[in-house]
Every structure is written in C-alpha cells, then in structure tokens.
Amino acid sequence: MADRKLFALVCVLIGISVLLTYSLSVYFTIFSGVGEFHFAIRQFIFGTISIFIMWSLAQGDPDRHLSPVGFTLFIGSAFLMIIMPFLPDFLVTAVGGAKRWIKVFGFSLAPVEFFKVGFVYFLAWSFSRKLGHHGDMGIKEEFIRFAPYGIVFIGAMFVIAFVQNDLGQVVVLGLTLLFMLMFAGSSFRFFLSLLLGALLFFLFFIFTAEHRILRIKSWWALAQNSVLDMLPARLATALRVPTEVEPYQIGHSLNAIHNGGLFGTGVANGTFKLGFLSEVHTDFVLAGLAEEFGFMGILFVTLLFMWMLQRIFKIANRTRSTSTYLFSIGIGLLLAFAFLVNAYGISGITPIKGISVPFLSYGGSAVMAASFGIGMILMASKKAKME
Known part of the structure; x- marks a missing residue:
C-alpha cells in the first residue's frame, strides 16, 4: 500500500494553494480583466489533475512502471525544451524574449518543470549503476567518473539558463545534483571541488546578463547596510551600491511580512497584494501568506512541508533499491531547495530567483510536475518497509 500520509500532506498543501490563489490574486484579476475566481478555478483544476496524477501513479508497480515514467519525463521534456525556440508563436508563450511555455488546450505548460523530475530520475538510475563508494579513489578519478554527468548537466544548463533565460532553475538543479552525488558515494573533497566550480559558473552567468546584475544590485542595496557596518570604512565604501538602485x-x-505580525491581517485583508507586489500569488506567495496569516501561518505551512519531506526521506531510507533511494532523496532535495530559494529571496537573504514554492504557488506546470515526482515516490513506497 502506498504511503497515505505523504499523499494526504500533499493534498492539504494543494488545497491551501487554491485558497491563497483566490485571496492573493484579487488585484491581478482586476488588472487582467478576468473574473475574481478565474485564477482560483484554474488552480483548482491544476490541483485536481495533480492529485489524480499522484493517485494514478501510486497504483503502479514500481518494478514495471517507475522507469518508463521517469525516462519519458526526462527525454520528452528535454526534447521539448530544445525545439521550443524553433516553434511558431501560436504554440509557445514568450516572456522577456525567452520561450518557456508551450500552449496546450488553452493552458501553458513549462517543460523545464517536468525535466527537473525526469533529470533526477535519470541521475538516480545512472548513479545506482555507475557510482559507488569512492574508497581510495583519487579526485582525478572521481572527476573522470563524473565527466559524463557533467556534460549532460552543462547541456541542460545551457538550454535553461541561456535559451530559456532561467538561472533560478539551474541553481536548484545544480544543488540537487551536488547533494545526490554525496548520497551516491562521492567524497566530500570532490563535493567541495564541484561546489567551487558551481559558484564560478554562477558568477559567470550573472555577469553575462545585465538584468541579473541589476537584480543583484537591487538585493545588495537592501542588505548592504547590515553587512557593511561590520567592515573597514574603505572596504565598505568600495562595496556600497548607489541608493538610486531601488529594491522594489x-x-x-x-x-x-512585517505587516502580518504574529497572526496576520486575516484572509483577503492583505494590502501589499494590491499592486505593490506583482503577481503575489506566484513567486511571492509566502509574502502574501505571511501578511494575511502571520507568523503562525508561515509556521503551519513550513511544518506541513517539513512533514512531507520527512515522509519522502523515510521512504528513501526504507527502500532496498538504490535507484529508488537516490530518486526519493533527489525529489526531496529538489522540493526543499525550491522552498528555501524562494523563502530566502522574498525575505531579502538572497536575490530573488523567480522560483515558485512547490504545491503552494499558482501555476499548473510546477504543481503537476511535482505531483509526478510525489506519485513516483508513492509508487515506490509500496515496496518500502514503512511503519
């Protein structure tokens, strides 16, 4: 029997997302000229489809169905991402010159969301066959062993970061890959080497795009005072960003977040969703949640999310299959990093990356893709020794 607690927790998070979408999208519905329930109804449809996806996958046999589903997501979504720039405009939706969404029956789906789940399955499947404990292996041998995966990741990174202009997804995927390598048996020394290389690549991507530089400056303009006060005056002056950079x-x-206080202003009583935060029901859903439900609302949702991750990691720990173990760990890491990157961004700790909150932010692609990952874990949980 599939893990019922995990299924129920995800369903609760999806239900909360429908409520938040209705409450937080009020200004955007007026701005877009649609009915007040427009986005809530769409999110309800996305959520219902996602729950059905999880339930359907949970009925499958992991020995027969897990691999076909994983490779279909990986190969199919990779193919779509590659051909998207060449598709006519009536089939794709472009934002900022980048084609990220494919139009399907009046909805827009982002292949990159499904690619992340498929990529994690590919890594888990391959790591379980090619990698193992590093033993006395030198770092050079570890790099040689890792090289094919590095080439695949660089290819994916090029498509996502340059063709689709979406660096945030690369950050989440890169972090997931690094930690999956640790769980697959790579040495800590190799992990640190890759982490340093990833930081250098990250800086390269930032300084090759003007809009990313402006985003970093906007974030630093807000955070600089608390940091520069601890540095010598000469160094602080050199690092200070001009005040005209507005951290809007x-x-x-x-x-x-501050306006929400401990218990919030109440459902539908938030004010910063009224044009101050653009599309608050998507990337800034946690800020909207904090204003209307306060610290207690954030705490409740965070505990639900942590409970969901605990069930995922418990399934991973109880499974006998190495590939299933790595896949479950990878999906848990993917969801955790997305939540953290978003939370750090909206609270000013790190620059905003445009990453949605899993199962909470409005959007069909993200919730359905994450549901594929959870559904595959539910399928695998039937063979794990659970309490």
Whole structure:
C-alpha cells in the first residue's frame, strides 16, 4: 500500500494553494480583466489533475512502471525544451524574449518543470549503476567518473539558463545534483571541488546578463547596510551600491511580512497584494501568506512541508533499491531547495530567483510536475518497509 500520509500532506498543501490563489490574486484579476475566481478555478483544476496524477501513479508497480515514467519525463521534456525556440508563436508563450511555455488546450505548460523530475530520475538510475563508494579513489578519478554527468548537466544548463533565460532553475538543479552525488558515494573533497566550480559558473552567468546584475544590485542595496557596518570604512565604501538602485519587490515583500505580525491581517485583508507586489500569488506567495496569516501561518505551512519531506526521506531510507533511494532523496532535495530559494529571496537573504514554492504557488506546470515526482515516490513506497 502506498504511503497515505505523504499523499494526504500533499493534498492539504494543494488545497491551501487554491485558497491563497483566490485571496492573493484579487488585484491581478482586476488588472487582467478576468473574473475574481478565474485564477482560483484554474488552480483548482491544476490541483485536481495533480492529485489524480499522484493517485494514478501510486497504483503502479514500481518494478514495471517507475522507469518508463521517469525516462519519458526526462527525454520528452528535454526534447521539448530544445525545439521550443524553433516553434511558431501560436504554440509557445514568450516572456522577456525567452520561450518557456508551450500552449496546450488553452493552458501553458513549462517543460523545464517536468525535466527537473525526469533529470533526477535519470541521475538516480545512472548513479545506482555507475557510482559507488569512492574508497581510495583519487579526485582525478572521481572527476573522470563524473565527466559524463557533467556534460549532460552543462547541456541542460545551457538550454535553461541561456535559451530559456532561467538561472533560478539551474541553481536548484545544480544543488540537487551536488547533494545526490554525496548520497551516491562521492567524497566530500570532490563535493567541495564541484561546489567551487558551481559558484564560478554562477558568477559567470550573472555577469553575462545585465538584468541579473541589476537584480543583484537591487538585493545588495537592501542588505548592504547590515553587512557593511561590520567592515573597514574603505572596504565598505568600495562595496556600497548607489541608493538610486531601488529594491522594489524585496522592500514590499519585507513590508508585507512585517505587516502580518504574529497572526496576520486575516484572509483577503492583505494590502501589499494590491499592486505593490506583482503577481503575489506566484513567486511571492509566502509574502502574501505571511501578511494575511502571520507568523503562525508561515509556521503551519513550513511544518506541513517539513512533514512531507520527512515522509519522502523515510521512504528513501526504507527502500532496498538504490535507484529508488537516490530518486526519493533527489525529489526531496529538489522540493526543499525550491522552498528555501524562494523563502530566502522574498525575505531579502538572497536575490530573488523567480522560483515558485512547490504545491503552494499558482501555476499548473510546477504543481503537476511535482505531483509526478510525489506519485513516483508513492509508487515506490509500496515496496518500502514503512511503519
């Protein structure tokens, strides 16, 4: 029997997302000229489909169905991402010159969301066959062993970061890959080497795009005072960003969080969703949640999310299959990093990356893709020794 607690926890998070979408999208519905229930109804449809996806996958036999589903997601979504720039405009939706969504029956789906789940399955499947404990292996041998995966990741990174102009997804995927390598048996020394290389690549991507530089400056303009006060005056002066760089979104996000206090302003009573935070029901959903439900609302959702991760990691720990173990760990890491990157961004700790909150942010692609990952874990849980 599949893990019922994990299924129920995800269903509760999806239900909360429908409520938040209705409450937080009020300004955007007026701005877009649609009915007040427009986005809530769409999120309800996405959520219902996602729950059905999880339930359907949970009925499958992991020995027969897990691999076909995983490779279909990996190969199919990779193919779509590659051909998207060449598709006509009536089939794709472009934002900022980057084609990220494919139009299907009046909805827009982002292949990159499904690619992340498929990529994690590919890594888990391959790591379980090619990697193992590093033993006395030198770092050079570890790099040689890792090289094929590095080439695949660099290819994916090029498509996502340059073709689709979405660096945030690369950050989440890169972190997931690094930690999966640790669980697959690589040495800590190799992990640190890859982490340093990833930081250098990250800086390269930032300084090759003007909009990313401006985003970093916007974040630093807000965070610099608390940091520069601890540095020598000469160094602080050199690092200070001119005040004309306006931390617009982060500033309003922090004000929304502060306005919520301990218990919040109440459902539909938030003010910063009224044009101050753009599309607050998507990337800034946690800021909207904090304003209307306060610290207690954030705490409740965080505990639900942590409970969900605990069930995922428990399934991973109880399974006998190495590939299933790594896949479950990878999906848990993927969801955890997305939550943390978003939470750190809206609270001003790190720059905003445009990453949605799993199962909470409005959007069909993200919730359905994550549901594929959870559904595959539910399928695998039937062969794990659970309490």
